[in-house]
Amino acid sequence: MTTDPQPASAYDLSHVDETENLATFALLVDNEAGVLHRVVGLFAARGYNIESLTVAETDRKAHTSRITIVTRGAPHVLDQIEAQLSKVISVRRVHDVTRDPRGIERELALVKVRGTGTDRVEALRVSDIFRAKVVDTTSESFVFEITGAPSKIDSFVDLMRPLGLVELSRTGVLSIERGAEGM
């Protein structure tokens, strides 16, 4: 990391283009009013991107929720995001899933495709290859449910586009670590 140029500031005139990486952070937060705002507000205030965000209560008894947030930035920006998130009082744990070789990332998408004839047959065939489920059908449409790594969903959507993609709904990334240990 020491080879990176200095980050920009009010005094830095050279806005060096740095390689940006995607990163997924899993947060365990206290499930209380406004906690999502604290996290999202931090991203907005400090100019970080949010590529996707999921949140739900995961432990009613411990009163905790899990937020999975996908962002983009140069390595030192990602370090800073992690440090800033760790500072939020309502955030109990921050885990950088992307930099953890044991991290698993999955996403679910609902994909509506409209078509008849060969397009319709092809859509069904592709969905089979991707192990998508048909959750609704009419004589001229399907709704597929597909889960997998975000890149798999991207490829599926790319294939569906010429076959009559009408609408797409994605959950955003969820993550967990391999192995027996909890976060």
Add this chain to the structure above:
Amino acid sequence: MTASTTRSAPTDAASREMTGAEIVVQALIDQGVSTLFGYPGGAVLPIYDALFQDNERNGDRLRHILVRHEQGATHAAEGYARSTGKPGVVLVTSGPGATNAITGIVDALMDSIPMVVFTGQVPTHLIGTDAFQEADTVGITRACTKHNYLVKDVADLPRIIHEAFHIATSGRPGPVLIDIPKDVQFSKGVYQTPDEVSFSHGYAPRTKGDAGKIAEAARMIAKARRPIFYTGGGVINAGPKASESLRAFAAMTGAPVTSTLMGLGAFPAADPAWLGMLGMHGTFEANHAMHDCDVMICVGARFDDRVTGRLDAFSPNSKKIHIDIDASSINKNVRVDIGIVGDAGSVLDDLIAAWKAEGLTANRNALDDWWRQIDGWRARQCLSFRTNDTTIKPQQAIDRLYALTKDRDTYITTEVGQHQMWAAQHYRFQEPNRWMTSGGLGTMGYGMPAAIGVQLAHPGSLVIDIAGEASIQMCIQELSTAIQYDLPIKIFILNNEWMGMVRQWQELLHGQRYSHSYSESLPDFVKLAEAYGAVGIRCSDPAELDAKILEMIDSPRPVVFDCRVEKNENCLPMIPSGKAHNEMILPEDGADIGSVIDDAGRRLV
């Protein structure tokens, strides 16, 4: 409830049942709070009633200071906190009460001041209905507090208050806000003491630095040929003991010491190792030493843009050690070689221990060369100024103020602008907690309410707000507070009839087009002081300056001192925007500062 049950901690649940408002008062007592600053209004009336009743029963154990504007309450709390190390406490009403307090809350966040703010809120069932004096206070303040709470159930109130004090005062200190709806203030709940509550958050700031990194840092400092300490407000926040440790460790290493605006006083200005403040208006020697050092030891400072100047030219050849209690401060603006997360005092003590344990010694020969180089920079006498018989130079006014107050028990606050920088340059602080100024946010209007807070905490001391004629008008109403509570604060206005720093920048960057920076229609400050019931003194003759300053000091009442100074003086030395530490403008270059900054620099702040 009788006085005796309030004093001796009641044990059975029945006697500990009280209203939310009474819980607030009891929790403040148990947190050791003796002074709070506030302003009443509809949504906090139950708490004001509980205060009134407590004062009736128990005298002034909890003293409420009525300010004239909620911004004043927050700055007064900051001054109180900064001069004592204790948290400042604020009580204001909903809606405009809360929004008026926000400037001071952001100020406390930027300067890491421990503060607990209580705001009233409309009753729970009216929240979200755009009720009278309703504002989404927790929503608005989420971004400008260390943490905040909306209390929906009185059962949570004792825990929340005690937790708020813990969060505000530990780790990197900051403001915590508690928004209490009026119905929660009325409802009855069972009070719990600080020992009885269990905190709901996983908040546990790290104070002890990593031993391995500390040993590595000690060895790096011992090997240094041109070391420098760059210290900040974190040393002050770590308590007076941290300042002693800094002095001890600096002496062991033989390294020079410079400090940010917020850190002034942690290292005595009288010490030969002191280089003066660094940064935009820092000294020539401090900035050059920072630029040329080979090992930089940053203690409790955060590489702020006013300090670093141009980042890609900032101390290019040094190894950097950064000690900070906030892990997110490390590697934020400047990449460092050793980052140590911990309390400044604790880490300094561990550095001293590691230095002794490993039998380290400084490289005296190299240090001698380094000091010779520094003496060369010092010889430029970058803070020198020329006086004359007709007008008072602003630097001269601060210089004389220092000379006439240095042997007294003095505290200095400031507003924001040229006068603030002159005060930082020319007033020589020897002890921590003696200097209260708005550094990060740069809030005009900070100084007088802060002085009120300081004077309340130190009744017998001399408290001076060094002000400008523009800044002072931003919270001038608090003069009335000083009168009401008999606080003999001294407001020393460097009156040059300009928003001096704005004018200086217009001169630097905007072709001397002085857009709205002249202080038109100034009040007569002497008459203004008298109208409030304070003493007014005016001085424009250099020959009378000392006598009038002494008259101010000797007055037992609040004084407004209208010190008419040279109007066109600029605050130098200065690192212009977009320049490096070794490209300062010195007073002798000052005649034509309009040509110093290039086009790119003009776009910066």
